[in-house]
Amino acid sequence: MELKNIKISNLENDELLDIQKQVESFLKFLNGENETVKKLEEENS
Amino acid sequence: MKELVENIEKQITTDKEVISVLPRNGIKAIKTLLKTISETTEKYENLNEKLLKEIESRYKKLTEVEENTEIPQIEQEILKYDMAEKNTDMRSSFEKMGLDRVVYNINGYYKSNLERLNKELIFSVKQFEKVGIKLTADDFCISEYAKNYMEVLLREAYEGDINSEAVKNQFEKVYWQCSEVVSHLYVNVRYIYDKYENQIDRFYNEKAQEILRNLSLSVEGITEKKEELIKQRNQIEETDNKNILDKFYTGSLNINDYKEDNYKKIYLELTGKDVTNLSDIEKNEMDENIDKLNTNLTEYAKYLEYKFLVEQVLQTRQELLKTAEVNKDKKDKKDKKAKKTQYEILKEQVKNLQAEIFKLNAKIEKPNRGFFERKKAEEKKDSISILQRNNLVLDLKKAYMQLDDEMINQNILQNLDETSSLFDVLKFASSYYGYMAKAMIKHNEDITDKEIGENAKKIRDFINFSKFTVINHVNISDTKELSIIIKDKYKLLGMQISKENFEDDSIEDLIRKVKIINTYNNILKSKFSIKDLEYIMNVKEMLKK
Numbered sequence: 001m002e003l004k005n006i007k008i009s010n011l012e013n014d015e016l017l018d019i020q021k022q023v024e025s026f027l028k029f030l031n032g033e034n035e036t037v038k039k040l041e042e043e044n045s
Numbered sequence: 046m047k048e049l050v051e052n053i054e055k056q057i058t059t060d061k062e063v064i065s066v067l068p069r070n071g072i073k074a075i076k077t078l079l080k081t082i083s084e085t086t087e088k089y090e091n092l093n094e095k096l097l098k099e100i101e102s103r104y105k106k107l108t109e110v111e112e113n114t115e116i117p118q119i120e121q122e123i124l125k126y127d128m129a130e131k132n133t134d135m136r137s138s139f140e141k142m143g144l145d146r147v148v149y150n151i152n153g154y155y156k157s158n159l160e161r162l163n164k165e166l167i168f169s170v171k172q173f174e175k176v177g178i179k180l181t182a183d184d185f186c187i188s189e190y191a192k193n194y195m196e197v198l199l200r201e202a203y204e205g206d207i208n209s210e211a212v213k214n215q216f217e218k219v220y221w222q223c224s225e226v227v228s229h230l231y232v233n234v235r236y237i238y239d240k241y242e243n244q245i246d247r248f249y250n251e252k253a254q255e256i257l258r259n260l261s262l263s264v265e266g267i268t269e270k271k272e273e274l275i276k277q278r279n280q281i282e283e284t285d286n287k288n289i290l291d292k293f294y295t296g297s298l299n300i301n302d303y304k305e306d307n308y309k310k311i312y313l314e315l316t317g318k319d320v321t322n323l324s325d326i327e328k329n330e331m332d333e334n335i336d337k338l339n340t341n342l343t344e345y346a347k348y349l350e351y352k353f354l355v356e357q358v359l360q361t362r363q364e365l366l367k368t369a370e371v372n373k374d375k376k377d378k379k380d381k382k383a384k385k386t387q388y389e390i391l392k393e394q395v396k397n398l399q400a401e402i403f404k405l406n407a408k409i410e411k412p413n414r415g416f417f418e419r420k421k422a423e424e425k426k427d428s429i430s431i432l433q434r435n436n437l438v439l440d441l442k443k444a445y446m447q448l449d450d451e452m453i454n455q456n457i458l459q460n461l462d463e464t465s466s467l468f469d470v471l472k473f474a475s476s477y478y479g480y481m482a483k484a485m486i487k488h489n490e491d492i493t494d495k496e497i498g499e500n501a502k503k504i505r506d507f508i509n510f511s512k513f514t515v516i517n518h519v520n521i522s523d524t525k526e527l528s529i530i531i532k533d534k535y536k537l538l539g540m541q542i543s544k545e546n547f548e549d550d551s552i553e554d555l556i557r558k559v560k561i562i563n564t565y566n567n568i569l570k571s572k573f574s575i576k577d578l579e580y581i582m583n584v585k586e587m588l589k590k
Contacts (some may be wrong), residue, residue, distance in 0.1 A: 003092050006053065008099050013580040015050050016103070017587075020096040023089055026057050030086045033064055037082065041075045 060085050104584040107577055110286040119278045126271035127509055133253040133264045136476050138245040139238060142172040145478040151231045153494055159216060162227065163198060163207045169234050170199065176248045178241050187233040187402060187438060190219045190226045223435060228442045235445050236399060275512045284570040293582055300582045302561050303575050311558045317541045332566050334538045339563040341531050342556045344515050351504050354474040355467055357484040359521060362457050388455050391448040398441040405434040453480050468517035475504050
């Protein structure tokens, strides 16, 4: 599924909020992973 | 849209797994992983931005509610009829002018607050002006202290600063000449009223006639019209979009109370019925009963706050009736002659004291002593006269205060009988500021002057701006408790409420639950659904962060 093609206007209000929360939480995860992997990169270089 | 949600959730899970399983050993693998993380982050940041935009746009659309223009119009009409009612009701001109509050405050404020004393004095001057009597310092002729102080206060008021240094200095000056100067001012305001009483009464009578003529209504008609408007305003407000939204915004309503499960639970508790099994007709009927119960309980709760006033009046009335009975027996046995009432005796006493004061004032002020220094004997004579006059002013103050008590007693006996309602009694008590203030102090001896003022306003607003449905129907002779009367009525209509619900530690809970059901029903009549409000409150919380 292509994220950019999602029709968010079709989501109900509560679904919209729920999805946004999940996305936000995933972004936090990605941010954490990025930091961890960057540290790994430093250690390996 | 469940499918779309599931798809997004699945995508997030997949992307998370990809990141988690990608190799992290070796610089090449790390670089690939970092690239994947960066690309994924970008994708989701874009999505997040889109989501936030959509959330905000929906929030804006939902919360775009227009101010109801009808409400302020009705409010204006209510105020118009309230003013008409106040100008035509049975209160004396003294209360209509608001002098009951002024004299109570003048009597009490000097101990704590010169600014408030000045405010009340100027208010009284303005009130006299409104009824066509323009006062000058010469009207404050009870003593030279009152006159000298008012000369400066009126001059400074004209300049726009009633708390100027000049006023403060003048107060200091007259205070050291006579520490009872505030009593003199109190007596003086009352004397001015006495002096112009007939003129003021005529003013209010003419005004009342004019109002009644212009509105083409009777006094009762004005009250009915005002009540009708209040009812109309309340009904509009209950389902008004902005009003509902504001209540959630300000925290007076909590969205968690309005979850469907909670509604169903409370509905069952209050009515014994599962709301989902009710037919439309049954539901409407029950909702109407809940609406009425809500109105009754709101009024009952407010009444409980002011019940002490009603109890005070009723207690005084019982004592007066007892005394009147004893006196009647004595009178029957002893003499048949009609004796003067205590009120008449005090009125006479006030007049005599006023006359004596002005006789002494004339002596003190006599300008026949020439241009030369007065002889010591004359000065001494003056001092004695001043001392006598000052004592008489204090006697007059005492007489006025006794007269107030007596006037209330007389009015209690004349205006209240067994057919009077609890509302009549509360309205009666609220008409006399001094009486109300004393009852408040008796009820709570730690109450401050400021709190008395605020509470008096609240009580008067309650009386003047409510549509009564309970206390105006219950007579003082009713032996049943008010709570039982309400409970019995709604029990008959199938509500599951008991005497216990009205006990001190339960009544708040009952009121809260009835309000939740009623507000829930009203929300459904507005543009909002409960889900809309949940969304609005969630987003509002989100935006805060």
